[in-house]
Amino acid sequence: xxxxxxxxxxxxxxxxxxxxxxxxxxxxxxxxxxxxxxxxxxxxxxxxxxxxxxxxxxxxxxxxxxxxxxxxxxxxxxxxxxxxxxxxxxxxxxxxxxxxxxxxxxxxxxxxxxxxxxxxxxxxxxxxxxxxxxxxxxxxxxxxxxxxxxxxxxxxxxxxxxxxxxxxxxxxxxxxxxxxxxxxxxxxxxxxxxxxxxxxxxxxxxxxxxxxxxxxxxxxxxxxxxxxxxxxxxxxxxxxxxxxxxxxxxxxxxxxxxxxxxxxxxxxxxxxxxxxxxxxxxxxxxxxxxxxxxxxxxxxxxxxxxxxxxxxxxxxxxxxxxxxxxxxxxxxxxxxxxxxxxxxxx
Numbered sequence: 001x002x003x004x005x006x007x008x009x010x011x012x013x014x015x016x017x018x019x020x021x022x023x024x025x026x027x028x029x030x031x032x033x034x035x036x037x038x039x040x041x042x043x044x045x046x047x048x049x050x051x052x053x054x055x056x057x058x059x060x061x062x063x064x065x066x067x068x069x070x071x072x073x074x075x076x077x078x079x080x081x082x083x084x085x086x087x088x089x090x091x092x093x094x095x096x097x098x099x100x101x102x103x104x105x106x107x108x109x110x111x112x113x114x115x116x117x118x119x120x121x122x123x124x125x126x127x128x129x130x131x132x133x134x135x136x137x138x139x140x141x142x143x144x145x146x147x148x149x150x151x152x153x154x155x156x157x158x159x160x161x162x163x164x165x166x167x168x169x170x171x172x173x174x175x176x177x178x179x180x181x182x183x184x185x186x187x188x189x190x191x192x193x194x195x196x197x198x199x200x201x202x203x204x205x206x207x208x209x210x211x212x213x214x215x216x217x218x219x220x221x222x223x224x225x226x227x228x229x230x231x232x233x234x235x236x237x238x239x240x241x242x243x244x245x246x247x248x249x250x251x252x253x254x255x256x257x258x259x260x261x262x263x264x265x266x267x268x269x270x271x272x273x274x275x276x277x278x279x280x281x282x283x284x285x286x287x288x289x290x291x292x293x294x295x296x297x298x299x300x301x302x303x304x305x306x307x308x309x310x311x312x313x314x315x316x317x318x319x320x321x322x323x324x325x326x327x328x329x330x331x332x333x334x335x336x337x338x339x340x341x342x343x344x345x346x
Contacts, residue, residue: 004219005046005215006049008046008184008211008212008215008219009045009046009048009049009050010049010053011180011183011184012045012046012049012180012211013046013049013050013053014053015183016176016179016180016183017176017179018171018172018173018175018176019050019172019176020053021171022166022168022171022172023050023053023054023057024057025166025171026038026054026057026150026166027054027057027058027060027061029164029166030058030061030063030116030148030150031058031060031061031062031063033145033146033148034148034163034164035134035138035148035149035150035151035162035163035164036148036149036150036151036163036164036165036166037131037151037152037153037156037160037163037164037165037166038150038151038152038153038166038168039153039154039155039156039157039165039166039167039168039169040152040153040154040155040168041154041155041168041169042154042155043212044168045210045211045212046212051120055067058116058118058150061116062114063114063115063116063148064111064114064115064116065115065116065118066084066085066115066116066117066118067118067120068080068117068118068119068120069120069121070119070120070121070122070123070126070130071121071122071123073126076097076129076133077126077129077130077132077133077134078097078100078101078104078133078136079100081100081104081112081117081133081147082100082103082104084111085104085110085111085112085115085117085147086103086104086107086110086111086112087110087111088107088109088110097132097133097136098136098140100133100136101133101136101137101139101140102136102140104137104140104146104147105137105140105141105142105144105146106140112146112147113145113146113147114147115147115148116147116148116149116150117147117148117149117150118149118150118152119149119150119151119152120152121152122151122152122153124153124154127151127153127156130149130151131151131160131163134149134151134160134162134163135160135161135162135163137162138161138162138163139161139162149163151163155169174209177204177207177209177210177211177214178200178204180211180214180215181199181200181201181203181204181211181214181218182196182197182200184200184214184215184218185197185199185200185203185218185221192343192344194261194343194346195225195339195340195343197261198225198257198258198261198339198343199218199221199224199225200218201257201260201261202225202228202253202254202257203217203218203224205253205256205257206228206232206243206245206250206253207241207243210241212240212241213235213241213243216235216240216241217231217232217235220235225336225339226336228250228254229247229250229251229254232245232250251333254333255328255331255332255333258328258333258334258339259328262324262328262334262339262342263325263328265321265342265346266296266321266324266325268346269296269317269321270295270296270299270321271292273296273299273314273317273318274291274292274294274299276314277310277314278291280309280310281294281299281302284302296318296321296322296325297322297325297326299318299322300318300319300322303315303318317345320341320342324338324342
């Protein structure tokens, strides 16, 4: 993992409320004696970082953390736990699968009682077998303190007896993704806050909650801002991410983002302009009774026809904002240089 990716992963899992709360909830439940299933999407953002952060949280407790890879276990869950976490097997007769759970739950002084067993990379069939064993084990504990299990499962839906289900999809929202883009964009060079906001808004619109995809766009911020559609396609071509967006969808996202951020700036300029030149606006035919309602196109027309006495810079800005407003109003998008000029003025 490169340094930049590592930084993004830490922002996501350590600084953002939703992802951090997701891991804190898991750690608290496990430390409190409950077993947990993490229901995860097919692709977890910065999966390695997630595991590192969760392991650090768990290490603050008193349980011994034991990470096992389900892909490397040929035994049934109950057989594996008995073999690895119960040194004293005297008197045990495996007459059924439940017998393992009962024996382990009733045994004292065994390693299992102080362990958190973290099961990774389990196939769906393995997940079901582990859940069956954990349910039996919890039942035989009958409220006593014993070992706990942390099971990673892909898109797990439903209930499991004796286990807390924590769903990534339920705990982490689109707002967390947007907040991440804001955090990551804030680190972008010396650009002003409006350009950083535009970067975050545009990335959010294009990547739709895929924070790793968003991080790739933000990591290429300069070239991305100058050619967002082209860079977006280049990242897709590299093959790590997918998107159903067409060229028209991308253009629409760029236009909507510019409209959202720039129209308010045009309106602010219009209001300030009218306030500054209110007497001229009111006293020039057709004598607007409510100067505040005069549109920027009308202001520009009056200025051109009657040559109001206005500051040269204000005249240039009036023309610029009128062109910007017209371009966006007619579904056009602004090039990077125009965006930079507008944002710098604000």
